[in-house]
Amino acid sequence: MTLRIGYAAGAFDLFHVGHLNILRHAKENCDVLVAGVVSDEMLRAVKGVDPVVPTLERAEIVRHIGFVDHVYIETSPDKLDAWRDVHFTHFFKGDDWRGTEKGQRLEQDLGAVGVEVVYFPYTVHTSSTRLRTALDALSNGASADGSVVNA
Numbered sequence: 001m002t003l004r005i006g007y008a009a010g011a012f013d014l015f016h017v018g019h020l021n022i023l024r025h026a027k028e029n030c031d032v033l034v035a036g037v038v039s040d041e042m043l044r045a046v047k048g049v050d051p052v053v054p055t056l057e058r059a060e061i062v063r064h065i066g067f068v069d070h071v072y073i074e075t076s077p078d079k080l081d082a083w084r085d086v087h088f089t090h091f092f093k094g095d096d097w098r099g100t101e102k103g104q105r106l107e108q109d110l111g112a113v114g115v116e117v118v119y120f121p122y123t124v125h126t127s128s129t130r131l132r133t134a135l136d137a138l139s140n141g142a143s144a145d146g147s148v149v150n151a
Helices: 017-028 040-047 055-063 079-086 101-111 128-139
Strands: 005-010 032-038 070-074 090-094 116-120
Touching (some): 005 017, 005 079, 032 079, 079 101, 101 116
Parallel strands (some): 005 032, 005 090, 090 116
16 A cells, blocks of 8 residues: 655735635545645745745744644745655645646656645635735735724
8 A cells, every 4th residue: 555645835824714624624535744835035025925924933832733744944936946856646625726737737747756635625714814915905004804993
């Protein structure tokens, strides 16, 4: 029997139930789960976003999730670089990537080295982007629903 090494990557900033769901589903589908935590520098370069929680703190949070066996800090946007270091057999991603240009490129690149890309349901009602938007609104004097606070 071949050991199934799973890899689930993300910023894991403002950790929420969507993050927990993907890690839970990933662990259900592999023997060993490695969570890839995207570095602050990579988040800035690739997404143009400053994380709220720094890399090492996000890695520490994820490391203590019961489904996670190991944490790998991503410093390159190329998932093949992570594969060379981690040697995963399965890559887990939210199904919001399925059928997209990025998803198809990911499947092609990882498929070339024998990695299966597995998609899980994306948790639509919660996202770090929505949480960040709500925090920005609060810090700018508005409530999360847009009404003015302390007017």
